[in-house]
Amino acid sequence: MALDLSEIRQQITQIDRSLLKLLSERHRLAFDVVRSKEITQKPLRDEKREQQLLQELINFSENENYQLEPQYITQIFQKIIEDSVLTQQVYLQKKLNEQREQSIHIAFLGKRGSYSHLAARSYATRYQEQLIELSCSSFEQIFEKVSSGEADYGVLPLENTTSGSINEVYDLLQHTDLSLVGELTYPIKHCVLVNGQDDLSKIDTLYSHPQVIQQCSQFIRSLNKVHIEFCESSSHAMQLVSSLNKPNIAALGNEDGGHLYGLTVLRSNIANQENNITRFIVIARKAITVSSQIHTKTLLLMTTGQEAGSLVDALTVFKKYQIKMTKLESRPIYGKPWEEMFYLEIEANTNHPDTQAALEELRQYSTYLKVLGCYPSEIVKPVDVR
Numbered sequence: 001m002a003l004d005l006s007e008i009r010q011q012i013t014q015i016d017r018s019l020l021k022l023l024s025e026r027h028r029l030a031f032d033v034v035r036s037k038e039i040t041q042k043p044l045r046d047e048k049r050e051q052q053l054l055q056e057l058i059n060f061s062e063n064e065n066y067q068l069e070p071q072y073i074t075q076i077f078q079k080i081i082e083d084s085v086l087t088q089q090v091y092l093q094k095k096l097n098e099q100r101e102q103s104i105h106i107a108f109l110g111k112r113g114s115y116s117h118l119a120a121r122s123y124a125t126r127y128q129e130q131l132i133e134l135s136c137s138s139f140e141q142i143f144e145k146v147s148s149g150e151a152d153y154g155v156l157p158l159e160n161t162t163s164g165s166i167n168e169v170y171d172l173l174q175h176t177d178l179s180l181v182g183e184l185t186y187p188i189k190h191c192v193l194v195n196g197q198d199d200l201s202k203i204d205t206l207y208s209h210p211q212v213i214q215q216c217s218q219f220i221r222s223l224n225k226v227h228i229e230f231c232e233s234s235s236h237a238m239q240l241v242s243s244l245n246k247p248n249i250a251a252l253g254n255e256d257g258g259h260l261y262g263l264t265v266l267r268s269n270i271a272n273q274e275n276n277i278t279r280f281i282v283i284a285r286k287a288i289t290v291s292s293q294i295h296t297k298t299l300l301l302m303t304t305g306q307e308a309g310s311l312v313d314a315l316t317v318f319k320k321y322q323i324k325m326t327k328l329e330s331r332p333i334y335g336k337p338w339e340e341m342f343y344l345e346i347e348a349n350t351n352h353p354d355t356q357a358a359l360e361e362l363r364q365y366s367t368y369l370k371v372l373g374c375y376p377s378e379i380v381k382p383v384d385v386r
């Protein structure tokens with residue numbers, strides 16, 4: 001008997017709807033959990049509980065003979081737990097910093113569909129706020145728009161897992177009175193986007209930004225002689241391919257951006273390196289208070305004397321107070337040749353007495369020290385199982 005594909009698909013759709021319903025119920029439980037933790041003041045994250053839960057689910061699946069790989073179960077539930085942690089985090093932060101506006105103006109680099117735009121959208125969605133988009137043509141303009149009050153927030157890329165730190169943003173942070181109020185990561189997944197056609201061999205021209213072309217060089221080499229048209233950004237490329245509407249052209253961009261321009265994905269995951277993630281920071285005029293129940297980070301700017309060992313002396317303060325440092329970056333100081341500005345990111349909350357004591361001590365070893373901001377970390381590191 002031939003199996004009817006459309007019937008099977010109907011069954012799949014039904015099951016997926018049931019899964020969605022259950023996911024929504026679980027998502028709602030995160031609010032009950034956080035309200036309970038507000039009273040007990042327990043930390044939002046309980047890694048031991050996460051490990052036990054994942055192990056229990058793997059054992060359960062094995063006993064029931066569900067035929068599901070432990071790694072598959074772990075991956076899915078880590079994502080579900082991440083949502084739970086971030087939902088709880090946002091709930092506490094909104095309460096602590098007073099309910100924010102329903103709609104927020106966010107400044108970002110590039111047009112709609114740029115990775116910065118997608119990151120801004122993801123930040124606004126997380127805080128359940130309506131996004132009013134302020135597209136900017138330079139990082140400097142983002143700082144200006146936030147300073148002048150035209151934008152409530154600015155979203156800026158700080159580092160990428162392939163290309164490293166974005167120096168221009170670090171340099172602008174040296175001269176700002178704005179505060180860091182958030183961070184988020186966004187996966188960079190390049191794909192081939194077209195105007196509906198389904199045959200890759202018919203494509204003879206690719207449009208994109210030089211960096212995207214470079215990051216997908218292996219895939220491009222595997223194609224039969226294609227012509228490359230360089231664009232100002234991948235969002236420009238997507239817009240162009242959409243408006244030209246020709247069967248022989250494609251843009252290299254991202255799926256969400258392509259969706260905005262009505263393009264469809266012909267091939268995905270075409271970058272040379274699979275794990276390509278950008279970390280963005282969020283800036284605002286006013287610093288925020290971060291709940292002590294949340295995993296928190298603080299970014300510091302520091303200069304030390306020129307003597308031998310002065311940076312080492314400064315860093316021992318973190319060892320003394322058992323404060324983990326997640327990033328150390330240095331950049332030249334404009335007008336002071338060979339002097340360095342250090343950027344230190346630590347896992348600490350400036351409201352905690354230990355952090356305050358550590359910063360006080362750090363002042364003795366530094367010639368300049370400034371807290372750029374204390375913000376909730378949105379990176380939920382998965383726990384290990386088995």
Ligand SMILES: O=C(O)C(=O)C[C@]1(C(=O)O)C=C[C@@H](O)C=C1
Pocket residue numbers: 033044045046047049050053080081084085
């Ligand atoms: O059980 C809790 O304490 C929760 O916050 C729920 C939950 C989960 O989603 O399962 C989320 C975060 C914790 O790290 C552990 C588990």
